[in-house]
Amino acid sequence: MASRSYGQYCGVTTAVEQIGERWALLIIRDLLVGPRRYTDLKQGLPKIPTNILSTRLKELQEAGVVRRVPVMHCGLVYELTAYGRELEPIVLALGRWGFQTMGDPDPEDVVTADSLTMALRTAFRPDAASDADYELHVGDVALRVQVEAAALTVTQLSPPAPPVGGRLPGGEPQLVFAATPGIRHVISGELAPQDAVDADVLQVVSGAPSLLDDFARSFHIDAPSHRQVRAS
Amino acid sequence: MASRSYGQYCGVTTAVEQIGERWALLIIRDLLVGPRRYTDLKQGLPKIPTNILSTRLKELQEAGVVRRVPVMHCGLVYELTAYGRELEPIVLALGRWGFQTMGDPDPEDVVTADSLTMALRTAFRPDAASDADYELHVGDVALRVQVEAAALTVTQLSPPAPPVGGRLPGGEPQLVFAATPGIRHVISGELAPQDAVDADVLQVVSGAPSLLDDFARSFHIDAPSHRQVRAS
DNA sequence: CCGGATCCGAATCGATACTG
DNA sequence: CAGTATCGATTCGGATCCGG
Numbered sequence: 001m002a003s004r005s006y007g008q009y010c011g012v013t014t015a016v017e018q019i020g021e022r023w024a025l026l027i028i029r030d031l032l033v034g035p036r037r038y039t040d041l042k043q044g045l046p047k048i049p050t051n052i053l054s055t056r057l058k059e060l061q062e063a064g065v066v067r068r069v070p071v072m073h074c075g076l077v078y079e080l081t082a083y084g085r086e087l088e089p090i091v092l093a094l095g096r097w098g099f100q101t102m103g104d105p106d107p108e109d110v111v112t113a114d115s116l117t118m119a120l121r122t123a124f125r126p127d128a129a130s131d132a133d134y135e136l137h138v139g140d141v142a143l144r145v146q147v148e149a150a151a152l153t154v155t156q157l158s159p160p161a162p163p164v165g166g167r168l169p170g171g172e173p174q175l176v177f178a179a180t181p182g183i184r185h186v187i188s189g190e191l192a193p194q195d196a197v198d199a200d201v202l203q204v205v206s207g208a209p210s211l212l213d214d215f216a217r218s219f220h221i222d223a224p225s226h227r228q229v230r231a232s
Numbered sequence: 233m234a235s236r237s238y239g240q241y242c243g244v245t246t247a248v249e250q251i252g253e254r255w256a257l258l259i260i261r262d263l264l265v266g267p268r269r270y271t272d273l274k275q276g277l278p279k280i281p282t283n284i285l286s287t288r289l290k291e292l293q294e295a296g297v298v299r300r301v302p303v304m305h306c307g308l309v310y311e312l313t314a315y316g317r318e319l320e321p322i323v324l325a326l327g328r329w330g331f332q333t334m335g336d337p338d339p340e341d342v343v344t345a346d347s348l349t350m351a352l353r354t355a356f357r358p359d360a361a362s363d364a365d366y367e368l369h370v371g372d373v374a375l376r377v378q379v380e381a382a383a384l385t386v387t388q389l390s391p392p393a394p395p396v397g398g399r400l401p402g403g404e405p406q407l408v409f410a411a412t413p414g415i416r417h418v419i420s421g422e423l424a425p426q427d428a429v430d431a432d433v434l435q436v437v438s439g440a441p442s443l444l445d446d447f448a449r450s451f452h453i454d455a456p457s458h459r460q461v462r463a464s
Numbered sequence: 465c466c467g468g469a470t471c472c473g474a475a476t477c478g479a480t481a482c483t484g
Numbered sequence: 485c486a487g488t489a490t491c492g493a494t495t496c497g498g499a500t501c502c503g504g
Contacts, residue, residue, distance in 0.1 A: 004477095004494090004495095005279075005338065005340075005341075006255075006258060006277075006279060007278060007279040007338075007340055007341055007342060008258070008277075008279075008341060008342055008343070008344065008347055009334070009337040009338075009341040009342065009343050009347075009413055010261075010327070010330075010343070010344075010347035010348075010350070010351055011326075011327035011328065011329070011330040011331035011334060011351055011354055012257065012258065012261050012323060012326055012327040012330060012347070012350060012354075013258060013330070013347070014330035014331070014333060014334045015326040015327065015329050015330025016257050016258065016326070016330070018330065018333070020252070020254070020257065022252070022495090022496075023238075025244065025248050025252065026238060026240070026244065026245065026248065029242075029244050037466080037467085038466070038467050038468070039465080039466060039467075042467095045238075045240075046239060047237075047238060047239040047240075047497085048497090049496070049497050049498065049499090050467090050468065050469085050498095050499095051468085051469075051470080051471095051496085051497085051498095052495090052496065052497075053468090054467080054468055054469080063333070064333065074466085075466070075467090076466095076467085082456075082457075083332070083333070083456060086329055087329065089325065090322060090325050090326060090329065091244060093321065093322050093325070094243075094244055094247040094248070094322060095242070095243035095244040095247065096243065097243070097247050097318055097319065097322065098242075098243040098244060098245070098246035098247025098248070098250065099243035099246070100315070101246060101250070101295070101296065101315070102241070102243060102246045105241040106237065106239075106241075108237075108239055109237075109239055109240060109241040110239060110240055110241065111240070111241050111242070112240065112242075115240055115241075115242035115244070115245070116242075118242070118244060119242055119243055119244075122243055122244075181241055221243075224314075224315060225314075236475090236476095236496095253476095254476090254477075269485080269486085270485070270486050270487070271485060271486075274486095279478090280478090281477070281478050281479065281480090282479095282480095282486090282487070282488085283477085283478085283479095283487085283488075283489080283490095284476095284477065284478075285487090286486080286487055286488080306485085307485070307486090308485095308486085
C-alpha cells in the first residue's frame, strides 16, 4: 500500500491520501447529510461497485473519518466522526466551485436526495435568506426545505429518510414546486424565476409563485465572471 | 471516458471529476505557488510518472483549471486560470485538515519547496501574526518568509524560483533557522519553541531565538481536540 | 432485504526507456 | 526541455454469489 503513497510530507498530501481515492468524497458528501446504511449509500451512489464501496468504507474508518455504528433495531450505520465532519466546509466549497462549470446533465445522470440536499446547502446564503417553507421536487426526489432565522433545514420526503434533528417537519409548506436540472440557471442568477416558469424549468404546484423569488435569493451561486472556455 | 463518470448531476461530483484524479490536486497545489514549467512540476512531484503528469496537465487544461503559456525566453509554463485559482482556499483548508493527522514522515518522504510554501500558507494566521523576516531551512529547501502587515510573502531561495511578485527580498532576515519535520509539533502548539530547540527539532543559525515565539504564533494549526484514533 | 465477499475483464497507474 | 511509448502491476467496474 506504500506504493500508493505520494512520497511527500505535507498536509495536502496527507489529506489526499485519506480522502482522494475514487468515490471517497462522494461517500463523505452523502454522510454529511446524516448517518447512512450500506444499502443507503449504494442507492445514493448508483454507479459505485459494491466492492469499492466496502473498500472505501474500510479505508475511511482506518483514516478516522468514518465510524461504523450498530443500531438497536436491526442493522448498522456509517457516520462521520468529528474529524470527518470537519470536511463539511470543504465539500460545500468544492460543490460551489464545481457548480460553476456544470453543463447540462448527461441522459444517464441522476439526481439523488443526498446530492440535492448538499447542493441546497452549498447554494444557501444565510445572510440573504428569508424565512420560508418550501417543498421541492426534482425527478423522484422530494425535499422539504425550511429556512428559519437564517438557518436551513432540509428533510427528505421521498425517498424517506429520518430527519437529522429527529423531528418531522410540521405544517404545510408555503410553496410546492418542481424543478428540472435547468434550475441551476436560476441558482446562478442567469434566469429569473418567472422566466424559468415560462420555460418550464420550474413548475409551481401550489402556493404563491412570488415565493420563488425568495427562493432564488436564498439559494444562489454566482456565475463565474471569468467566462469559462471549455472545449467540447 | 464516460465510463469514468460518476453518473450524478451535482456540483461536488463535477468538481471531483475535474480535479479528483490521482495527482491532480498536488499539481494544483504547486501551481498555486506560481507558474511552473513541466520540469519544475516533475521535480516538485518526484514520484509522479511523466505520462501521468502530461495526462493530468491536459485534463486540467480541458477543465479550464490550467493554462499553458509560452514564455519569451525559451520554454513554456503552466499556470492556473482564474477558475483554478479559486481552489486556493479549498486546498489550504484541505492542507489544514490533513495536517492534523500527519504522523512522522516515512523515510522516503520528501519536503519540497512548493509543498513547504503551501504548508506555511495553510498555517499562517493573519490575525495573530507579527511582522518579521525569517529564513527557514528544511532539508535542502530554503525559504525566505516575510510577514508584514498581516500579509505573508514566501520566496524560494533554494532551489531558486522567481518570486511571484517579481521582486527579490531585500535586506537580511532577522532570524535564520533550520527545522526538522518535527516542527509540526511546534505548529500544532504541542511543543514550545524553546523545547523544540532543546530537542534539536529547531536550530537557530542566526538571530534572536525569541523570534521563534513570534513564528509559532504567526504559524499555527490547532491540534485536533477529538484525539484521533488510528489503527497502525 | 441487509451487508458485504468473490471473481474476472477492462481501464488506469507506475516505472522505465526513448525521442524531437 | 517537454514530453511519448511501452509494458507489467494495480485498481476499477460489473456481475454474481453468499451468509444472516
